Amino acid sequence: METIRSDLAGTPVIIGGGIAGLMTALRLAPQPVLLLARTPLSEGAASTWAQGGIAAAVGEDDRPALHAADTLAAGDGLSDAVVASRIATAAPAAIVELERLGVAFDRDAGGRLTLGLEAAHGRRRIVHVAGDGTGAAIMRALVAAVRATPSITVIEGLEARRLLVDDRGITGILAAGPWSACLLPSRRVILAAGGLGGLYAHTTNPLAAIGQGIALAARAGAALVDMEFVQFHPTALDTGLDPMPLVSEAVRGAGAVLVDEAGERFMKGRGRAELEPRDIVSRAVAAHIAGGHRVFLDARPALGADFARRFPGIAARCRAAGIDPARQPIPVRPAAHYHMGGIAVDAEGRSTVEGLWACGEAAATGLHGANRLASNSLLEAVVTAGFVAGSVAGTEAAALPAPRPVALPAAPDAGGLRALVGETLGMVRERQGLEAAIARLEPLAFRGGPSADPALVALLIATGALAREESRGGHWRRDFPHASPAWTRRLVQRVHDTGTRIVCRAVPLVPSSAPASPQSLASGV
Numbered sequence: 001m002e003t004i005r006s007d008l009a010g011t012p013v014i015i016g017g018g019i020a021g022l023m024t025a026l027r028l029a030p031q032p033v034l035l036l037a038r039t040p041l042s043e044g045a046a047s048t049w050a051q052g053g054i055a056a057a058v059g060e061d062d063r064p065a066l067h068a069a070d071t072l073a074a075g076d077g078l079s080d081a082v083v084a085s086r087i088a089t090a091a092p093a094a095i096v097e098l099e100r101l102g103v104a105f106d107r108d109a110g111g112r113l114t115l116g117l118e119a120a121h122g123r124r125r126i127v128h129v130a131g132d133g134t135g136a137a138i139m140r141a142l143v144a145a146v147r148a149t150p151s152i153t154v155i156e157g158l159e160a161r162r163l164l165v166d167d168r169g170i171t172g173i174l175a176a177g178p179w180s181a182c183l184l185p186s187r188r189v190i191l192a193a194g195g196l197g198g199l200y201a202h203t204t205n206p207l208a209a210i211g212q213g214i215a216l217a218a219r220a221g222a223a224l225v226d227m228e229f230v231q232f233h234p235t236a237l238d239t240g241l242d243p244m245p246l247v248s249e250a251v252r253g254a255g256a257v258l259v260d261e262a263g264e265r266f267m268k269g270r271g272r273a274e275l276e277p278r279d280i281v282s283r284a285v286a287a288h289i290a291g292g293h294r295v296f297l298d299a300r301p302a303l304g305a306d307f308a309r310r311f312p313g314i315a316a317r318c319r320a321a322g323i324d325p326a327r328q329p330i331p332v333r334p335a336a337h338y339h340m341g342g343i344a345v346d347a348e349g350r351s352t353v354e355g356l357w358a359c360g361e362a363a364a365t366g367l368h369g370a371n372r373l374a375s376n377s378l379l380e381a382v383v384t385a386g387f388v389a390g391s392v393a394g395t396e397a398a399a400l401p402a403p404r405p406v407a408l409p410a411a412p413d414a415g416g417l418r419a420l421v422g423e424t425l426g427m428v429r430e431r432q433g434l435e436a437a438i439a440r441l442e443p444l445a446f447r448g449g450p451s452a453d454p455a456l457v458a459l460l461i462a463t464g465a466l467a468r469e470e471s472r473g474g475h476w477r478r479d480f481p482h483a484s485p486a487w488t489r490r491l492v493q494r495v496h497d498t499g500t501r502i503v504c505r506a507v508p509l510v511p512s513s514a515p516a517s518p519q520s521l522a523s524g525v
Contacts, residue, residue, distance in 0.1 A: 008034055008153060009185045010400055012392050013173055015160045015213065016192030017041045018048075019135075020360025020381035022142040024190055026101070027389030030151045034184065036175060038159045038208065041143045048139045049204070051132040051248035051313065052118060054098075054382070055125050055375040056091035059115050062123040064088040071376060074120045074277050075369025076473040077488050078226070078509065083347070083366040087376075090383045095127055098382065102141035105129055117253040118374035119275040126375045132248050132313045135378065158182060160212070161409045163189060163220040168398050169354025170220070174406050181408045187355045187397035190388055191217060191343060192381075195361040196230075197243075199414050199458055200336035201422030204236050204246040210414040211457035213362035217343045218456060223352040224493045225364045226341030228464030229474040231372050232427050233337035234258075234281040235297050237330065239321040244335045247297055247314055249278070249374050254310060255302025258285065259329060260293040279371050279427075279474050282334040286427050289333060296329030334427060338377060340368040340474055341464070344492065348391035349384055352494075357392060359384040370473025414454035417441075421458050425465060430478040434466040446500050456495075463502045464491045 012028065014021045017037030025035050042048055057067040067088040072079045095113070099105060106114040106128050116126035129137035146152050161181075162174040172185040193213025197205030218224055235252070236244035252258075252274045258267050258281075266288055267273045267281065274281060285295050299307055307325045308315040318325045343351050343358040345365055350357055359365075360381040367380050414421075424437035441462060444455035464475075468491060470484040471477050489508045496503050 008032075010397055011153075011186060012188040012190065013184055013186045014190045014192055015173070015216070016194060016360065016362070017154075017156075018192060018194055018360060018381070019138055019142060019378060020362075020385050021190070021192035022139075022146050023382050023385035024192060024359060024389050024392075025152045026142065026145055026149060027386050028151070028393055029149050031393055032151050032153070034186075035146070035152055035154045036158055036160060036173070036184070037154065037156045040156050041146070041154065042136075042139050048136050049206070049246065051134065051246055052250055052375045053116060053126040053128040053134045054091070054095065054378045055118075055121065055373065056095050056127055056379065057088060057123070057125055058092050058095060058113055058127065059124055062125050064091065066122060067091065067125060070120060070122050071367065071373045072369070074371050074373035075367075076371050076483070077369065078473070078490065079369030080366030086347075087365075087367055087380060087383050090386075091379050094379060094382045098138060098141070101145050103129060103138050106131070116250050117275075118249045119252065119272070119281065120277045120373055126250065126253070128250070130312065131309070132250065132311045138378065159411065160193070160216055161411075162406065163216050163356065164406065165220050165353065166401055170356050171401055172403075174408060176408055176411070183403055183406070185400045185403065187400060188392055188395060189356050190349075190392065191356065191358040191362050192360045192385075193362050195339045196457055197336040197338070199417060199421045199454055200426070201418045202236065202333065202335040203243050204233055204335050204337045205243060207243055210412060210454045211339070211362075212412055212453060213358065214342055214460070215412070215453035215456050217351060217353070217356065217358065217362075218460065218495050219453075219499075220353050220356065221494065222356060223344040224342065224460055225344040225490050226370075226464070227460040227493060228468050228491065229340035229368075229370050230336060230425070230461065231278055231338040231340060231474045232282040232334040234278060234285045234334050235330075235332040236335035236337075237317060237321065238295075238333040239323070239331060241321075244333075245314075245317040246337070247330055247332055248311065251297060251299055251303075251311060251314065254299070256297050256299035257302075258332075259296050259298045260288060261296075277371055278337075278374065279476070283427055283476060285332070286334050295332055297332045298329040299325050300327065300329070336426075338372055340364070340370065340372055347387065349388035350391060355397070357388045359388045370475065409448065409452070410450045412453040413450035416451055417444075417454055417458055421461075425458065425461050428476050428478050429465050431466065434462050437462045438466065442501070459502060460493055463493060463504050467491055467504050467506065
């Protein structure tokens with residue numbers, strides 16, 4: 001096994017080449033940092049696929065307090081109000097910073113930012129690039145900036161397999177590439193490894209997004225929180241592709257409606273109809289499909305021939321599937337899209353393990369609660385990357401221990417789990433299915449092999465979903481179909497010290513003037 005060259009030993013290491021990882025690296029400059037990416041930058045990150053844009057209160061009729069209020073409403077009682085206010089307040093400056101880095105957001109003829117509307121937002125506040133190309137445009141700009149920053153060393157094609165720890169915290173990373181394993185000694189590691197949609201049979205995420213960052217943190221002893229909350233996007237393009245291309249919520253914001261094969265608009269009369277929060281729309285679509293119908297997104301009356309100009313990326317994906325959205329309704333179905341839970345972190349992104357930070361989708365900051373507000377994900381990644389970078393830069397690393405031999409775990413593979421996860425941990429859950437999932441996942445998670453890490457992540461979801469006996473946000477129990485005030489609390493989990501089982505504890509939400517710390521959440525777990 002190779003050890004990284006001596007001049008990089010002890011350098012902070014960022015795991016993940018998406019927006020959260022790239023922004024953290026740029027914010028740390030000119031401090032040297034090592035960025036580890038499993039695939040070439042821009043090729044494997046879910047950030048590149050993001051269509052919806054970034055939410056920011058930059059309109060004349062808007063302000064951060066309104067943005068924060070919409071975030072809390074979507075979070076269904078579990079979002080941290082302090083975190084929501086802090087991130088919403090930072091959003092306008094984040095847009096300015098991204099433009100400074102080369103992101104050209106859409107503007108009107110008068111030079112004002114073009115603002116879109118998405119579900120559960122009370123104002124037009126979604127900032128886009130080229131209509132539906134926001135994620136890709138931001139990634140291009142950030143990758144170029146990273147490549148031009150001498151203090152950032154990028155290693156592509158190297159996958160983190162384990163975090164190494166001693167009694168003082170993180171000591172390094174065991175990684176592997178196509179030909180060899182590598183030990184990266186460091187007391188400061190930032191997990192920005194993305195989400196877990198690839199665990200599901202139907203997903204809009206890259207298939208490699210199987211929660212590896214969460215698995216790494218869990219096996220290192222970190223606390224996890226809100227793992228049961230998985231968001232399903234109601235409108236994934238239903239043409240047999242895997243993963244499923246996304247049909248952005250912005251299309252519904254522009255006036256497209258959901259209909260069935262008979263042209264019936266089945267969401268009409270339900271609150272804000274197609275612009276209800278994602279969990280409500282997703283379950284309605286799934287229920288209509290379960291009732292024997294097909295579901296379509298009909299943009300013809302609202303957009304017609306203007307569809308391709310407004311949403312060029314989506315139009316191209318539709319055309320590749322033989323669909324002209326200007327003339328035909330688009331077949332859609334729900335798919336796993338985003339994970340609200342993850343690694344428990346404090347206001348600076350610190351986990352419960354010394355020397356381990358997390359940001360982006362892998363982290364549970366308290367912003368999203370039970371259900372993420374549309375277009376808050378890219379915002380959270382950009383803003384919290386700055387919080388993490390400031391904390392890492394201000395932390396003096398302890399001396400590194402002498403390297404020791406460590407067995408290399410197998411490369412993770414979720415292929416054999418996707419059907420089980422989709423059937424038991426999907427939009428509608430119940431005790432029997434959850435218990436069956438736990439019985440199958442627990443031995444896989446703790447006996448080693450390619451399925452061990454993805455099984456551990458799925459087990460954390462299943463354990464949380466079984467414990468939470470209510471329905472709230474992205475978690476819906478058929479046997480407990482209503483929200484319960486007794487469950488206005490967060491579920492904290494970790495791997496037991498024996499490394500053979502999961503321990504779980506419910507922690508009441510306590511209103512405060514500061515975000516809850518992961519240590520306070522994890523005490524007693």
